[in-house]
Amino acid sequence: MNPELQGRTFPPTEPYVVGREKVREFARAVFATNPVNLDPVAAQAAGYADVVAPPTFAVVIQEQTLAQLLAEPGSGIDFARVVHGDQRFTATRPIVAGDVLTAQLTVASVKTLGGHSIVTAETAITDASGEHVVTATSALVVRGED
Amino acid sequence: MTTETARPAASAPDFDALTVGDLVDERVFAVSRDSLVRYAGASGDFNPIHYRDDVAKAVGLPGVLAHGMLTMGFAVQPVVDWAVDPGRVVDYQTRFTRPVLVDPELGAVVTVIAKIGQLDAEARIARVDLTVKVGEETVLGKAQVRVQL
Numbered sequence: 409m410n411p412e413l414q415g416r417t418f419p420p421t422e423p424y425v426v427g428r429e430k431v432r433e434f435a436r437a438v439f440a441t442n443p444v445n446l447d448p449v450a451a452q453a454a455g456y457a458d459v460v461a462p463p464t465f466a467v468v469i470q471e472q473t474l475a476q477l478l479a480e481p482g483s484g485i486d487f488a489r490v491v492h493g494d495q496r497f498t499a500t501r502p503i504v505a506g507d508v509l510t511a512q513l514t515v516a517s518v519k520t521l522g523g524h525s526i527v528t529a530e531t532a533i534t535d536a537s538g539e540h541v542v543t544a545t546s547a548l549v550v551r552g553e554d
Numbered sequence: 555m556t557t558e559t560a561r562p563a564a565s566a567p568d569f570d571a572l573t574v575g576d577l578v579d580e581r582v583f584a585v586s587r588d589s590l591v592r593y594a595g596a597s598g599d600f601n602p603i604h605y606r607d608d609v610a611k612a613v614g615l616p617g618v619l620a621h622g623m624l625t626m627g628f629a630v631q632p633v634v635d636w637a638v639d640p641g642r643v644v645d646y647q648t649r650f651t652r653p654v655l656v657d658p659e660l661g662a663v664v665t666v667i668a669k670i671g672q673l674d675a676e677a678r679i680a681r682v683d684l685t686v687k688v689g690e691e692t693v694l695g696k697a698q699v700r701v702q703l
Binding site for chain 1: 583589592593595596597598599613622623624626627628630631634635638639640641643644645646647648649650699
């Protein structure tokens with residue numbers, strides 16, 4: 409685990425277009441029952457342009473940035489030893505079908521704890537106008553050598 | 555999902571009527587191997603420990619596990635329904651404390667109890683705390699949802 413990763417910001421991802429059927433597919437996969445997640449008419453009645461993504465949908469976009477981090481040759485992170493420790497989503501507004509989103513990861517901290525390393529990665533997700541939508545933060549625990 | 559305690563209300567919860575400790579909702583989720591495959595496809599997380607027993611065993615796990623993000627994803631649903639408008643959920647965090655083993659035949663039964671944990675009167679944000687268990691074991695720690703009302 410390379411401690412110099414702390415503070416590193418990766419390049420933004422290619423724009424991700426949030427599709428209505430992707431949102432509905434994800435919503436069904438997490439047992440969503442709120443019609444605003446599933447039905448465009450209900451979403452429009454609630455004041456949204458289209459179906460609203462469930463709170464954890466941002467992980468789909470965040471995942472692309474975590475792949476950048478894990479693929480970084482100098483990271484010293486062995487994917488086989490990574491365990492997902494904590495997760496957080498902090499939203500300015502919900503993701504709505506039709507959004508075009510870009511994600512950018514910053515390594516907030518790298519800590520060592522009893523042979524394990526904990527990497528906290530913050531992915532800021534912004535919309536086509538550059539406005540903040542949601543930040544997805546993951547703490548990844550990299551287990552030490554056995 | 556096997557039980558549902560209440561239909562979503564027609565309007566948002568009244569912040570001023572809430573008290574710390576109030577029960578928001580209680581739900582039981584039946585997770586099967588099918589649920590894991592469906593979530594893998596929907597999320598793009600195709601780590602084989604979530605659908606292949608041989609791979610799970612090879613890396614020292616007792617069996618196929620649910621994606622932590624799947625458990626996090628459904629555990630918040632009672633709160634999303636309570637909030638009526640999913641956009642009111644402004645913050646959601648958890649710690650993955652224990653994996654959810656999903657038996658090929660029996661699946662896994664996950665119970666979620668959501669209660670009011672804290673009320674920020676100035677910001678009008680209710681913190682809903684989730685207790686997420688398989689049997690007697692807690693699988694998500696410090697699972698907190700902040701709802702703007």
